[in-house]
Amino acid sequence: MNANDFNTPVPNTWCPGCTNFMILAAVKKAMADLVNEGACKKEQFTCVAGIGCHAKIYDYFDINGFYGLHGRVPPVMAGIRLANPNLKVLGFSGDGDALAEGMAHFIHFCRYNLDATYLLHNNQIFALTTGQVTPTSEPGAVAKSTPHGSPFRPINPVVLALESGATFVAREYALDLQNLTATLKRAMKHKGAALVEILQPCITFKDVREFVKDKMYRIEPSDLEGALKNARSWNYTKEDSIRIPVGVFYETQYPTLEEKVGVKVWHEAYPERPQRSTEELWERFK
Amino acid sequence: MEKVFLIAGDAGQGIAKSAEILAKSFTKRGYYVFNYRDYPSLIRGGLNFNMLKVSTDPVGSHEWKADYAVFLSQQAFDTHKDKTHFAITTSEVIGGDFQINTSEIVQKTGAPAIAGNTATLGALYKAIGHDTQPLMEALADFGKHADINRKVAWEGFQAYTGKTTPLPQKEGGKPGYFISGSCAIALGAIAAGMDLYFAYPMTPATPVLHVLAELEREFDYRTVQLENEIAVANAALGASFAGSNVMIGTSGGGLALMGEALSLQGISELPLVAYLSMRTGPATGVPTYTGQGDIKFALNIGHGEFARAVIVPGDAKEAHERTVEAFYLTRKFRVLSLLISDKHLSESNYTHDSLPEPRVNSERGLVKATDSHMSYKITEEGVSPMAAPGVNGTLRATSYEHDEYGYTIEDEPTILKMVNKRLKKARTFEQAVNKLEPVSVYGKGKHVILSWGSTKGAILDALARLDQASVKFVQLSYLAPFPKKQVEEALKGAKTITAVENSVTCALAGILKEHTGLEVDHTIVKYDGRPFTGGEIVNKIRRVIA
Numbered sequence: 065m066n067a068n069d070f071n072t073p074v075p076n077t078w079c080p081g082c083t084n085f086m087i088l089a090a091v092k093k094a095m096a097d098l099v100n101e102g103a104c105k106k107e108q109f110t111c112v113a114g115i116g117c118h119a120k121i122y123d124y125f126d127i128n129g130f131y132g133l134h135g136r137v138p139p140v141m142a143g144i145r146l147a148n149p150n151l152k153v154l155g156f157s158g159d160g161d162a163l164a165e166g167m168a169h170f171i172h173f174c175r176y177n178l179d180a181t182y183l184l185h186n187n188q189i190f191a192l193t194t195g196q197v198t199p200t201s202e203p204g205a206v207a208k209s210t211p212h213g214s215p216f217r218p219i220n221p222v223v224l225a226l227e228s229g230a231t232f233v234a235r236e237y238a239l240d241l242q243n244l245t246a247t248l249k250r251a252m253k254h255k256g257a258a259l260v261e262i263l264q265p266c267i268t269f270k271d272v273r274e275f276v277k278d279k280m281y282r283i284e285p286s287d288l289e290g291a292l293k294n295a296r297s298w299n300y301t302k303e304d305s306i307r308i309p310v311g312v313f314y315e316t317q318y319p320t321l322e323e324k325v326g327v328k329v330w331h332e333a334y335p336e337r338p339q340r341s342t343e344e345l346w347e348r349f350k
Numbered sequence: 351m352e353k354v355f356l357i358a359g360d361a362g363q364g365i366a367k368s369a370e371i372l373a374k375s376f377t378k379r380g381y382y383v384f385n386y387r388d389y390p391s392l393i394r395g396g397l398n399f400n401m402l403k404v405s406t407d408p409v410g411s412h413e414w415k416a417d418y419a420v421f422l423s424q425q426a427f428d429t430h431k432d433k434t435h436f437a438i439t440t441s442e443v444i445g446g447d448f449q450i451n452t453s454e455i456v457q458k459t460g461a462p463a464i465a466g467n468t469a470t471l472g473a474l475y476k477a478i479g480h481d482t483q484p485l486m487e488a489l490a491d492f493g494k495h496a497d498i499n500r501k502v503a504w505e506g507f508q509a510y511t512g513k514t515t516p517l518p519q520k521e522g523g524k525p526g527y528f529i530s531g532s533c534a535i536a537l538g539a540i541a542a543g544m545d546l547y548f549a550y551p552m553t554p555a556t557p558v559l560h561v562l563a564e565l566e567r568e569f570d571y572r573t574v575q576l577e578n579e580i581a582v583a584n585a586a587l588g589a590s591f592a593g594s595n596v597m598i599g600t601s602g603g604g605l606a607l608m609g610e611a612l613s614l615q616g617i618s619e620l621p622l623v624a625y626l627s628m629r630t631g632p633a634t635g636v637p638t639y640t641g642q643g644d645i646k647f648a649l650n651i652g653h654g655e656f657a658r659a660v661i662v663p664g665d666a667k668e669a670h671e672r673t674v675e676a677f678y679l680t681r682k683f684r685v686l687s688l689l690i691s692d693k694h695l696s697e698s699n700y701t702h703d704s705l706p707e708p709r710v711n712s713e714r715g716l717v718k719a720t721d722s723h724m725s726y727k728i729t730e731e732g733v734s735p736m737a738a739p740g741v742n743g744t745l746r747a748t749s750y751e752h753d754e755y756g757y758t759i760e761d762e763p764t765i766l767k768m769v770n771k772r773l774k775k776a777r778t779f780e781q782a783v784n785k786l787e788p789v790s791v792y793g794k795g796k797h798v799i800l801s802w803g804s805t806k807g808a809i810l811d812a813l814a815r816l817d818q819a820s821v822k823f824v825q826l827s828y829l830a831p832f833p834k835k836q837v838e839e840a841l842k843g844a845k846t847i848t849a850v851e852n853s854v855t856c857a858l859a860g861i862l863k864e865h866t867g868l869e870v871d872h873t874i875v876k877y878d879g880r881p882f883t884g885g886e887i888v889n890k891i892r893r894v895i896a
Contacts, residue, residue: 075638076758110739110840115749122748123758128739130591131748131758132584135616139581143588143596146574151592151740172577325572330545331593331738333570336714337543340569342670342705345537349529 065099065106067092080271083238083273084117084262087185088124089181091154092242093128094248098152103253108152112140114161117192117266118185121156135165138173141180142321148240148329149322152252153180160190163199170221171295174228174257176321181251181258184221188300195269202302206270218300221261225331226292226314231256233291234312238264239273247312263308276308283287283311351406351518354413355474358430359422359467361392368420368467369400370699372474373528375488376404377701379480380523384807385699386412391553391637397425398663406520407814410665410700410807411732411884418477418515420470421446436515438473439467448473448512454666455505460524461866462500468499472506478517482507501559524635526703531695531804532557534666534706535625538673540569544623545594547573548582552601553637554693555627559599579604582866583611583624588814590620591747593738595677595714602644603634609651612686616656618747619684619726619734619772623676628692630879639879642803647689649830649861656668658686658777662829664806669695669881670706672827675786677712683779688830692852694881709786719743724754727766780831788833791820795844797895800870802858803825804881805850809882816891826858832865848872848894850877852881 070092078084094209099106108125113119115134121130132140137155137325144153146167155173162170162184173182188194189207196209197216204213225233233255236244244262251258283294291314357369366387369434373383384403390396399414407408419434421427427443439446441453452466468489475482482503489499493763502746509813536558538546549559563573579600580586584698586596602883605626608777616620628644630636642787649660659679669691676687717735723743746756751768759768794812797820801809809823824840826833841847849858856873863869871892876882 072757106739107742110592118760126744128745129748129756130588131746131750131756133610133749135609136580136584139576139584140588140591142581143546143585143590143594144574144592145549145570146585147589147592147594147596148738148740168577169581172581254889325574327572329593329740330571331714331716334543334714335543335716337545337595340541340710341800342537342541342707344527344703345541346527346670348529349533350525 065096070095070125070127072124072126075310076124077120079119079268079306080177081267082117083267084121084185086238086241086244086260087183087264090119090244090248092125092243095254097249098252104152108150109154110144111154112137112144112152113156114158114163114166116158116190118156118158118161128257131204135161136169137161137166138169138178138182141173142176142178145178145322146325146327150326150329154252155180155182157182157184159184159186159188160198163219172226172229174225175232177229177231177256177318178318179255179257179322180207182259183262184259186221186261187264187270188232189266189270191266191269200300202300220295220299221259222295222313225259226288226295230259231259231316231318232258232312233314234259235261235263236263237310243310254315256318275302279306280308280310282291283309283313285312285315286299289313352409353404353418353517354416355402355404356399356416356430357402357761358397358419358421358426358435360425361389361396362394362400363422364464364467365398365400365422367474368471369402372471372728373699374403374491375484377526377528378484378487378735380525382406382407382409382526382701383528383699384409384412384701387697389638397429399426404517405884406518408703409775409811411882413883413885418474420474422467422470430497433440436477438470438477440470448510450506450509454795455502456718457503459498459501465499465502466501469506469509472503473510474587475511475512476507477512477513480517494580501629512554516707524703526701527699527705528697528699530557530697531666531669531691532697532879533561534670535673535689535691536565538706539572539677540565541670541708542674542677543595543714545571546589546596546597547571547599548586549575549599550576550579550582550604554629554696555599555601555604557696558625572822579607580611583608585678586622587611587614587618587620590622591739592672593716593727595621597623597625597651597682599628602647603627603649605644605648613652613656614653614749615686615696615751616652616654617751619681620747621684623680623687623689625689625691627696627801628690633645636809638693640804640852640881641879642692643854645829646857648690656686656772657779658688658830659828660688660690661831662690662803662827663695664803664825664827665695667702667706668827671708672717672813672838674708675710676711678710679779681715683711683775683782684736685775685779688801688808692804694852700807717747725756726752726754726771727883728754728771731778733778783828783831784833786828786838788826788828790825791822791840792825793818795820795822796843797821798841798844799823799845799891800847800858800862802829803849805852808882808887812887812891815884816886820895821891829861832861833863837867846871846895848874848891850874850882850887852876
């Protein structure tokens with residue numbers, strides 16, 4: 065199996081040259097590798113997408129898909145996993161989707177340690193709505209809704225994920241296909257909540273490719289304190305002096321929500337539930 | 351014969367439990383009991399009371415005047431003493447017809463202070479001239495504390511030396527089922543084969559969450575409390591997509607948060623049962639009191655146009671039956687099933703002498719996916735066969751308009767095709783609802799009382815006291831799809847139509863007009879957070895038809 069086996073006949077509507085193409089390629093490659101390694105079957109992959117440019121990816125994979133609502137990727141992933149823990153769930157979210165509309169769900173996804181991989185396409189801008197600031201835009205960012213400069217400070221999703229209990233936290237760059245694919249594979253193999261933030265410059269509304277390209281350096285996983293220190297070393301600001309850590313910040317093991325709740329593939333365990341007599345059920349109220 | 355018992359005390363004193371024990375002791379002797387719970391939104395110290403109407407005939411409402419009362423606190427006595435002809439009090443209370451020295455009894459028996467309540471129940475049994483056998487049986491509910499409570503009850507019985515006002519014995523009655531609307535809904539969900547229940551706590555929907563959580567291991571499903579109602583509704587759709595049979599529950603404020611996800615149900619066509627238990631609104635309103643004011647919201651929730659069932663059972667037994675129907679409809683037609691109750695139906699206890707008889711069986715009804723499975727296949731009836739992901743094929747669910755495979759589309763012909771598919775499905779589903787007895791008629795008169803939901807009990811109790819040759823009750827159990835033909839049939843030849851609703855504006859009058867063009871002659875509304883009693887309906891109807 066190779067990446068092309070995941071193609072669909074749907075015409076791609078991302079801007080020509082969009083960095084999301086690289087993410088699409090990396091995910092397809094990672095999935096093909098996992099299938100070839102026998103780690104899972106193609107039919108088990110299930111993508112959940114939010115709303116935004118990132119989410120169009122739903123149409124471009126031939127895998128099970130749930131194209132949900134803006135910001136609501138984590139609860140849909142939770143529902144899928146609680147209903148069928150055999151599905152390999154990949155969530156796709158943007159910085160606006162995950163951190164503005166869906167902030168509460170983002171935190172709880174990490175806290176639940178849901179066994180799923182959450183890809184955060186971070187371009188620091190709302191692109192599908194033609195360019196407004198998001199919670200990761202740098203201070204003072206000038207965009208269509210903030211022509212006089214953003215009054216907000218950015219939030220750091222890597223710090224947030226670490227503090228909220230995610231058990232695998234990484235950051236990669238969309239244009240570094242090799243490292244992105246490798247980290248995605250690790251994240252998909254990880255048992256528990258895996259967050260992969262992908263720096264994904266928007267070539268139409270916020271092209272920072274030249275700016276970030278020399279500022280990244282690779283890190284190795286460390287303990288939680290070390291991971292937090294690494295994560296805090298860049299807070300999404302845009303000074304020339306910044307250095308951007310990429311790679312896996314943190315990886316640990318903890319029981320998953322699915323294990324704690326004790327779920328199964330309900331529709332396979334009970335193709336139809338046994339008919340209950342009302343007498344049996346109501347007996348306790350006699 | 352019917353008598354009313356009032357049990358009142360401070361929040362945290364165990365009023366609800368004592369009332370339940372007393373009620374169950376009566377149902378064991380074959381009486382019918384309706385138990386109304388009145389409690390404020392606080393945990394300790396406020397005033398709680400329960401009104402139990404005990405009758406030799408079926409009963410579905412309470413009254414505001416009692417024949418017998420037990421007051422467990424001074425505040426309760428001072429507030430409610432005028433509502434009763436007779437009162438037993440505890441050693442903590444100054445006043446009443448007879449005071450039981452509960453503190454002495456708990457000391458003597460070595461029982462915890464809270465068991466003092468049970469002493470008053472023992473005393474009450476002496477006051478009504480009955481032996482304590484049924485009370486002793488009902489005390490089994492206390493489990494490992496049953497025996498100590500029996501001792502305390504016996505001491506209370508012995509200690510009572512006041513007057514006896516006999517409660518007539520029920521002859522030959524069989525023990526009935528004593529059950530709240532919430533418990534009946536939970537059991538209906540279990541009977542329908544639910545796999546997962548998601549909720550965020552909100553009164554008065556929370557008891558369903560509690561009951562389902564308690565029973566989840568016994569019947570092997572799971573109850574999960576998620577971070578908010580938005581997560582609840584979205585997770586439910588995720589689980590439904592993955593093949594599970596899912597229900598969610600909330601009250602008005604929570605339903606508002608679910609609105610976008612319910613709209614997603616409309617286009618994704620993922621089976622979902624959403625339980626709404628209404629309280630007095632708007633906004634936070636009066637959290638622990640009742641009302642039917644959210645009905646138009648429920649009928650219209652979710653942007654865009656899509657079909658839904660709005661199911662409005664009237665008592666506990668029907669709540670069980672209609673819950674099964676809610677699952678049946680959502681699984682068979684992939685429409686949203688909104689199952690609607692209110693504080694009054696959810697938290698009152700009903701006595702039913704027969705078991706629920708669901709008209710249908712709910713089935714999961716999944717097909718096996720093929721490699722070329724179409725999640726939104728266009729079929730004769732508009733219902734696309736549903737499969738679960740994981741074994742074969744690529745399955746899709748989407749919030750965007752889509753083609754038969756579930757890929758995003760924007761072209762006019764495909765939009766029309768898919769909207770028409772869902773429209774066809776809505777018609778098929780409407781016919782199925784018509785077979786579920788969406789309208790019930792009681793009595794034969796030309797003066798019609800038209801209502802829906804939890805008002806059923808009070809109206810039936812009123813009907814028993816009114817001239818049934820002149821008054822009839824038309825009860826709606828579905829408001830969407832609106833059972834137009836059955837309603838028109840039931841209203842044919844009516845001299846007057848009176849709509850009854852626990853709301854300010856009586857939405858039902860407008861709903862009737864919207865669907866049939868018929869106008870009601872009168873409305874009877876109540877909007878103080880309290881439910882109707884049978885007596886109130888009798889008085890108001892007499893004035894209307896005089």
